Amino acid sequence: MSQPRIPDPALLRGLTQRRLGRRDALRISGLAALGGALAACGVKGKGSPGASAPAADAVAKFWAGKTSTGKLNFANWPLYMDPAHPELKKFTAATGIEVDYQEVIQEMGPWFAKVQPQLAAGQDIGFDLMVITNSIQFKQFVDSGFLAPLDHGKLPNYAANADAAYKKEAFDPGNVYSVPWTSGMTGIAYDPKKITRPITRLADLWDPAFKGKVGMFSDTQELGNFGMMALGVNPEKSTPDDWKKAAAKLKEQKSGGIIRNYYDQSYIDALGKGEVWITQAWSGDVFQKNVSDGTDFKFVIPEEGGTIWTDNFAIPVTAKNPLDALKLIDFFYQVEIAASLAEYINYVCPVPAARDQIRKDAAAKTGKDKAALEAVADSPLVFPAPADYARLHYYRSFATAAEQQEYQGIFEPIVLG
Amino acid sequence: MLRRRLAPYLLVLPGGLWLLLFFVVPMVTMLSLSLQQGDVVTGYVFTGHWQTYVDAVVNYRTQLVRSLIYGGITTVVLIVLAFPVAYWIAFYGGRRKATYLFLLLLPFFVSFVLRTISWRQILTDEGILLGPLKDAGLLHQEFHVLGTPVAVIGGLVYNFLPFMVLPVYVALERIDPRVVEAARDLYADPATTFRKVIFPLALPGVFAGVLMTFVPASSDYVNSAVLGSSSTTMIGQVIQSQYLTSSNYPTASALSFTLMAVLLIGVFAYARALGTEDVMKVAAR
Numbered sequence: 001m002s003q004p005r006i007p008d009p010a011l012l013r014g015l016t017q018r019r020l021g022r023r024d025a026l027r028i029s030g031l032a033a034l035g036g037a038l039a040a041c042g043v044k045g046k047g048s049p050g051a052s053a054p055a056a057d058a059v060a061k062f063w064a065g066k067t068s069t070g071k072l073n074f075a076n077w078p079l080y081m082d083p084a085h086p087e088l089k090k091f092t093a094a095t096g097i098e099v100d101y102q103e104v105i106q107e108m109g110p111w112f113a114k115v116q117p118q119l120a121a122g123q124d125i126g127f128d129l130m131v132i133t134n135s136i137q138f139k140q141f142v143d144s145g146f147l148a149p150l151d152h153g154k155l156p157n158y159a160a161n162a163d164a165a166y167k168k169e170a171f172d173p174g175n176v177y178s179v180p181w182t183s184g185m186t187g188i189a190y191d192p193k194k195i196t197r198p199i200t201r202l203a204d205l206w207d208p209a210f211k212g213k214v215g216m217f218s219d220t221q222e223l224g225n226f227g228m229m230a231l232g233v234n235p236e237k238s239t240p241d242d243w244k245k246a247a248a249k250l251k252e253q254k255s256g257g258i259i260r261n262y263y264d265q266s267y268i269d270a271l272g273k274g275e276v277w278i279t280q281a282w283s284g285d286v287f288q289k290n291v292s293d294g295t296d297f298k299f300v301i302p303e304e305g306g307t308i309w310t311d312n313f314a315i316p317v318t319a320k321n322p323l324d325a326l327k328l329i330d331f332f333y334q335v336e337i338a339a340s341l342a343e344y345i346n347y348v349c350p351v352p353a354a355r356d357q358i359r360k361d362a363a364a365k366t367g368k369d370k371a372a373l374e375a376v377a378d379s380p381l382v383f384p385a386p387a388d389y390a391r392l393h394y395y396r397s398f399a400t401a402a403e404q405q406e407y408q409g410i411f412e413p414i415v416l417g
Numbered sequence: 418m419l420r421r422r423l424a425p426y427l428l429v430l431p432g433g434l435w436l437l438l439f440f441v442v443p444m445v446t447m448l449s450l451s452l453q454q455g456d457v458v459t460g461y462v463f464t465g466h467w468q469t470y471v472d473a474v475v476n477y478r479t480q481l482v483r484s485l486i487y488g489g490i491t492t493v494v495l496i497v498l499a500f501p502v503a504y505w506i507a508f509y510g511g512r513r514k515a516t517y518l519f520l521l522l523l524p525f526f527v528s529f530v531l532r533t534i535s536w537r538q539i540l541t542d543e544g545i546l547l548g549p550l551k552d553a554g555l556l557h558q559e560f561h562v563l564g565t566p567v568a569v570i571g572g573l574v575y576n577f578l579p580f581m582v583l584p585v586y587v588a589l590e591r592i593d594p595r596v597v598e599a600a601r602d603l604y605a606d607p608a609t610t611f612r613k614v615i616f617p618l619a620l621p622g623v624f625a626g627v628l629m630t631f632v633p634a635s636s637d638y639v640n641s642a643v644l645g646s647s648s649t650t651m652i653g654q655v656i657q658s659q660y661l662t663s664s665n666y667p668t669a670s671a672l673s674f675t676l677m678a679v680l681l682i683g684v685f686a687y688a689r690a691l692g693t694e695d696v697m698k699v700a701a702r
Contacts, residue, residue, distance in 0.1 A: 038449040043461040043666060109662035116457060116664060143458045194558075212559055254647065260564055261646040274543040275563065401456040408663060413476055416658060417650030 059149045062317070071098045072324040075127040077311070078103040078265055079285045080181070082344040083292075091331050097324045105131065107219055107264035112137040119146045119318060128319035129328060131181045131311045134171040134395060135221050136404055138178075141314065147177040148315040154326050155179070157333035161351045169310060171397060178312035179329060182284075182341070183348035185381065185392060186222055187306040189271060189281030189299045199278060202230040202302040206253050214253070215270055215279030218262035220411040221395055223250065225307050226280060227411075229393065235307065236394045240403075243410045250414050262415045271297060283381045284347035299381070301391055308348075308392040342382050343373060355383050451670035461666055473671040477655050481676070484652040485683075487566065488635030491573040492581075495630050496623060498574065499581035503622075504615075506582075507589035518586070522579055533572055533643045540568060540644070564646030572640035577633065581626040588622025589615070624691055632680050652676055 074088075081087065081101070088099045104127075105111045111132070115125045132138055141147050152159065158179055172178045190199045195210070205214055205226070217223050225235040227246030238246075253259055260276050268285050270276045272293060286299040313329045315322050331337060333350075339357035342349040349355070355377050362373035380388045398404035451469060455461040474481065506517045524532065539546055540562045550556045562568050592615065600610040638653030645651075652672060659669035 034445065037445045038452065038465075039463040040449075043450065043453065043455075107662070109664075113457075113661045113664045140458050212561060212564075257648075259647060260561075273541045275541060275561070401458060405456065408665075412658075412663065415647060416477070416655050417480065417647040 059151050062148050063151045063322075066323045068097070068323045068327070069321045070096060070324070071100070072129065072321050072328060073100045073102070073127045074325075074328065075102055075104050075130040076181075077105045077131060079268065079288050080131065080311075080345055080347075081341065087332065087337050087341055090337065091328055094331070095327060097327065099328065102127070106266070108133050108135045108137040109219065110264075112140055115146075115316070116140075116144070119144070119316060122318060124318045124320055125316055128315060128321040129325035130314055130316065132178070132314050134169070134310050134312065135219070136398065136408075138171055138312070139398065139404075142172070142177055146317055148317050148319065148322055149176055150179065150315070150329075151326065154323075155330045155333070157330045161333050161335055161338070161353055163350050163352050166310070166350045170394070171310075172312070178314045179333075180350040181311045181313050181332070182345065182350065183308060183310045185283040185301060185306045185308050185348070186217075186225070187281060187283060187299055187301040188278060189286045189297050190278040191271060191274070192296060192298055194274070194277040199298070199300055200303055202226060202304045204302075205278065205280070206230070206249075206256075206258060208256065208258060210278055211256070211258050212260050213275075213277040214258050215260055215263050215267050215276035216250075216253075217267070217280045218264055218415045220408055220415065222280060222307075223262065223415065224407065224411045225393070225395070226250075229302075229304050229307075232304065234305075234393050235396050238396055240406060240410075243407055247410045247414060250411075254414060254417075282347075284345045287346035287381070288344070301388075305391050305393050307395065308389070309395060343376050346376060346379065346382055348384060349382055352383070447670045447673060450666045451674055453667050457664035457666075466667070469667045469671045470675060473668045474675055477652065477672060480650050480652045480655050481672075481679070483650070484635045484676075485679070487570055487573065487641075487649075487651060488631050490570055491577065491634045492627055492631045494570070494574050495577060495581040495626070499578060499585055499626065500619075500623075503582050503586035503589055507586055507592075518583075521582060525579055529576060530639055530643070533576065533639055536568075536572055536575070537563065537643055563644060564649070566645075566649050568644040569641045569649045569651075572644045573634045573637060576637075576640065577630040580629040580633075584625035584629065585619060585622040588619045588625075592618050620691065624688075627687070628684060632684065635680060636676055 080103070085099075085101055088101055092098060111130075118125045132141060152175070158175075162179065166180050166183075167175060169175075169180075188199055188202075188205065194213070204210075205216070216226065224243060224246055227250040228235045228238050228242055230249055231242070231245055233242045233246065261270070263270060263279070267276070267279050267281065268289055271279055271281075272289065272295060281299060283299055286297045289295055290297055313325075313332075315325050319325060332341065335351060335353045335357050338349055338351035339354035339361060342354055343358055343361065358373055358377040362370050362377065365373060376382055384392070396407075398407065449463055450461065452463060452465050452467065453461040454464045454466045454469075502521070506514055506521075510517050538544060541547070542561045542563065543551070547556065547560065547562065551558060551560070596614060596618070597610060600614045605613065635651075636653045638651060638657050641649050641651040641654055642657075656669050656672045656676070659665045659672065
């Protein structure tokens with residue numbers, strides 16, 4: 001018997017092992033390149049949470065060498081000024097600074113997401129002044145280092161006329177980055193032509209009688225707050241457990257077909273068109289809608305409570321005309337200007353002395369106009385008394401990004417259906 | 418000699434660079450984004466976190482499935498609506514074919530979003546359509562079209578109609594009339610002629626139409642945002658909101674890739690079912 005021939009080991013290896021051809025080499029280098037590319041595409045953030053306290057010389061550093069340019073781009077929300085812009089005209093007449101006023105902010109989340117990439121890249125966002133709410137995104141703006149520290153030396157009217165309560169708000173102690181534009185409440189608006197009984201309670205938003213005709217806000221904080229208050233929880237002191245319970249309560253409202261939709265600023269149009277009969281609402285909007293469109297909608301702070309928030313002036317760090325912006329901020333703290341604004345927008349005025357000014361303005365008028373202005377001066381929605389504040393809750397602030405993401409993760413899926 | 422060998426590569430270079438810059442780079446960036454972790458303040462860092470895909474699909478499976486269903490219904494309705502239109506123009510349009518096609522496309526010279534918003538005005542609860550019907554007592558006060566799947570699918574059908582009519586028309590237009598005559602000569606009744614001759618010959622057009630409508634309709638976010646409500650949210654809206662409201666780039670990218678994968682698989686399965694030969698015919702056009 002002849003021995004079976006043992007093939008050359010080199011040949012065997014060649015037959016059984018894959019050799020790396022040119023294709024493989026290309027493939028491997030391609031994969032490696034892809035891996036490298038994947039890892040290289042990180043999205044840069046700008047700041048670190050908790051870095052709220054600026055360096056002592058930050059104000060001096062930012063404002064050094066800034067000069068007035070005679071123009072200014074102002075980003076604000078709709079329904080926040082008389083459409084004729086009388087206050088801005090007075091400002092231009094007094095200072096010669098031209099103001100381009102744009103109502104581009106409809107909701108905080110989209111606004112932050114829109115300007116974040118530009119601000120992170122150090123680019124001008126096209127606005128020198130913006131009005132932002134003390135919500136989740138306010139902290140994101142501050143933590144990212146996107147807001148210019150305000151030079152209070154240039155805000156004498158603010159120092160003299162602003163309500164002391166606004167100088168120590170938790171979201172921006174000492175008003176380092178912001179001063180209030182106005183405050184407002186979130187409550188319920190309804191159309192008394194469609195709903196004949198008076199609305200007094202949060203539970204009315206869950207009433208099956210209004211099936212398919214109830215609106216809520218798509219902002220997760222606004223929405224979550226109402227869910228919590230409906231369960232008797234104070235949102236400011238809420239825990240993740242409360243959030244889950246509130247989410248369940250809100251899901252009930254949704255799965256029952258009671259909810260028509262979740263809205264941003266467009267809720268007021270939906271109310272006007274009869275799309276919703278009862279909706280979560282911001283205090284001054286309803287008043288302005290009634291004035292401008294002749295409607296007769298009602299606004300109530302529910303028995304269980306409403307929320308109070310503050311919309312604030314802030315200057316983005318990349319602003320081209322920050323000095324002009326600062327001048328406009330201080331201008332709005334003149335008593336007559338603050339009064340004039342409050343008379344039209346009917347939101348909480350941060351200047352207490354404006355109340356007497358509005359009464360003075362009323363005295364100069366007659367008939368209907370006089371009664372309307374007197375009503376503004378006496379309105380708890382514009383000048384809330386301490387008893388009114390007792391029914392109002394503040395927003396919850398989030399200590400960490402993880403906490404805030406947990407909150408978003410609980411309420412976002414409700415809005416997104 | 419060398420120059421001749423390089424010529425084809427040089428010719429393809431501009432197109433290739435274009436693809437690289439505007440297709441490959443964004444795709445790789447998005448893939449990378451989907452595997453990153455972090456938050457918008459501190460920044461997102463690549464960690465190869467595949468779990469994002471799982472979480473995204475679990476959290477938003479309802480919207481994903483809903484989008485495919487809406488896309489599917491839209492496509493079927495479109496075939497039913499577009500086929501007779503294309504058929505009529507192709508066979509009975511005569512000398513005015515071009516005019517009819519132009520009329521069909523005329524509304525689409527107005528912006529997509531604007532047209533959708535105008536539907537909102539028409540269909541609103543107390544608008545020109547429903548208002549009088551409600552006042553006349555024909556409808557309940559609570560009755561509404563906006564915010565329902567009907568409104569969203571209606572909007573999708575309206576917006577994608579030409580993308581179905583045109584390919585079907587092209588396929589029908591190419592049918593040799595002698596083939597139809599031959600069918601009649603062989604005693605096929607009109608129904609049989611349609612079923613056995615015309616429809617099979619039009620299938621490549623239908624296939625192209627399905628590709629051009631199902632894919633964009635399933636990933637559309639405008640119609641649902643404008644005409645729908647929170648119970649009609651489509652996956653495109655979720656992606657848009659994750660990108661542009663929450664700044665949650667990883668989840669948004671992961672959802673985009675998932676949607677792309679699902680649609681690609683769907684399209685290939687569909688091509689396989691219809692026979693690859695037809696796909697080649699479509700591709701060859």
